Amino acid sequence: MTQSNRIFGEVFDGKTEKLDYIPVADIDGKYVxxxxxxxxxxxxxxxxxxxxxxxxxxxxCGEFYRLDASKKDVYSEQNRFxxxxxxxxxxRFNTDADSVIIKIWLRSAITxxxxxxxxxxxxxxxxxxxxxxxxxxxxxxxxxxxxSTYNEGVLNLPKGEKEVxxxxxxxxxxxxxxxxxxxxAKIAKPADRTVKDPVCFYGSSxxxxxxxxxxxxxxxxxxCRALDADCMNLGFSGSAMGEQSVAEYIGTRKISAFVMDYDxxxxxxxxxxxxxxxxxxTVRKAxxxxxxxxxxxxxYYEENENDRKxxxxxxxTYENAIASGDQNVYFxxxxxxxxxxxxxxxxxxxxxxxxxxxxxxAKAIYPALANALKK
Numbered sequence: 001m002t003q004s005n006r007i008f009g010e011v012f013d014g015k016t017e018k019l020d021y022i023p024v025a026d027i028d029g030k031y032v033x034x035x036x037x038x039x040x041x042x043x044x045x046x047x048x049x050x051x052x053x054x055x056x057x058x059x060x061c062g063e064f065y066r067l068d069a070s071k072k073d074v075y076s077e078q079n080r081f082x083x084x085x086x087x088x089x090x091x092r093f094n095t096d097a098d099s100v101i102i103k104i105w106l107r108s109a110i111t112x113x114x115x116x117x118x119x120x121x122x123x124x125x126x127x128x129x130x131x132x133x134x135x136x137x138x139x140x141x142x143x144x145x146x147x148s149t150y151n152e153g154v155l156n157l158p159k160g161e162k163e164v165x166x167x168x169x170x171x172x173x174x175x176x177x178x179x180x181x182x183x184x185a186k187i188a189k190p191a192d193r194t195v196k197d198p199v200c201f202y203g204s205s206x207x208x209x210x211x212x213x214x215x216x217x218x219x220x221x222x223x224c225r226a227l228d229a230d231c232m233n234l235g236f237s238g239s240a241m242g243e244q245s246v247a248e249y250i251g252t253r254k255i256s257a258f259v260m261d262y263d264x265x266x267x268x269x270x271x272x273x274x275x276x277x278x279x280x281x282t283v284r285k286a287x288x289x290x291x292x293x294x295x296x297x298x299x300y301y302e303e304n305e306n307d308r309k310x311x312x313x314x315x316x317t318y319e320n321a322i323a324s325g326d327q328n329v330y331f332x333x334x335x336x337x338x339x340x341x342x343x344x345x346x347x348x349x350x351x352x353x354x355x356x357x358x359x360x361x362a363k364a365i366y367p368a369l370a371n372a373l374k375k
Contacts (some may be wrong), residue, residue: 007363008226009370012194012371015132019094019188022048024181039101042086044091048189049179052230053168053198055253064089064174066108066234067249073258078239079246084108087208088170088201088220088233091177094188096161101180103152109172110237115348116211122172125214126155126167129229134165135215163190167216170209171237195229195373197213197254202246203261206298207235211352219301219353220259222362224367231257234334240265242275244282251286257372258290259365264297269309277317280373284321291372294318295365296334298357301345303335328375330368337364 024040031046042048045057054066061069067083075083084107109122119125127134134169137157157164168174181187201220202208209218216225224231232255234246239264250258260280266272280292296311311333318331337360338346346357353361 002051008132008222011133012131012228013129013133013195014228015191017191019161019191021094021096021186021188024185024187025183029188030062031242033103033176033178034180035183038183040183041101041103041178041180042187044177044179050092050190052090052092052193053232054086061164064168065249067246068252074245076239076241076243076245078335082208082236082239083281084173085110085171085217086173087170087215087218087235088231089168090189090230091166092163093179094161094163094190094234095181097157097181097185097187098159099154099156099182100164101152101154102166103178103180104174106169106215107173109169113171113211115352117213119214120170120209120212120217122169123214124169125167125216127216127225128158128162129165130163130191132226134225158178161186161188167214167221170212170215170218190334191231193228194208195227195256197256198230198232199224199227199257199259199369200232200234200250200253200255201259201261202234202240202250204235204240204264204297205237206264206352207233207240207261209233209235210237210238211348212355212358217355217358219358219361219365220314222359223366225257226362226366227370227373229262235261236239238265238266242266242272242279244279247282248286249277250283255287255290256341257293258287258370259293259295259369260296263295263310263314266310269306269313272310273313273316276313277320280317280321284326288295291328291330291375292321293330293332293365293368293372295332298334298337298346298353298361300338300343300350302340330372332365332368334364337361 034041
């Protein structure tokens, strides 16, 4: 494939700054979880790791949490619970190790979803590379689903110095994670992202990643992989209803762009109308210069009256913003997600997109988001 024919823009390797590698044996002992004859296990809270997509636990009551952990009472009960899932969160580091051992202590996992693989729910996946030039290197298969237990597995890596990126669970959370490096290995904090601040996504179970086979395949991760940006995922399964508490939280975070995609969760077009523009206005007041991309819900049949009514609500928010002089808003019609021919191929249950469906969503949203960030 030539560069001009690429779906997600030209390949780039990110920032090329010189990194300061140090021996793993020299890491501050307070971050060392365990030492064996062969390995040194380092807690990912060490400054040598970049935790992206969520507020660093050191700044959020010690929790891997997608909202403000100091203000849990302001959120709905379901949003408060689902915020402990680490959808969108990533860990990055550089190393010269040929392999590492990953240990993860699970905080919670939403099990028993027959339409969703365990690996998609509470698994990890890993990529090696930099910028948008990363490749999947597999991962140990997680077999745990009990809180207070941990799982470990060996991840083999290519030789030489490289950046490793780990996608954390979508419908599970964690209390602790450590990486075991060979005792003679070196480690460095990775270069900054190409896009300085995270791209924020707010929406439904689809936004949270349902129902991909592994975390990196959800549409928001695909988009952020293409852009080399952190993914601030505020997808809340069945419970993103345009709550002002979440809009206000988004207003407190530094973001590069905002993708607003909670249409599917609102019970009716009328309830969507009552919350959609107020939610946008709250975010816009806090972020007057951030591009906002309005997205309508995916469907797997010909557009019906309910689809049209919901789209009209979202289009009205977009058009009202344009009429008020806002030139930094974009509208993505979900009719562009999937071709009509065999459209059911893109869904698991005629509701949640599968891996292919998420890829097609990312493909359709990418031009608007990429162009917005270029501005």
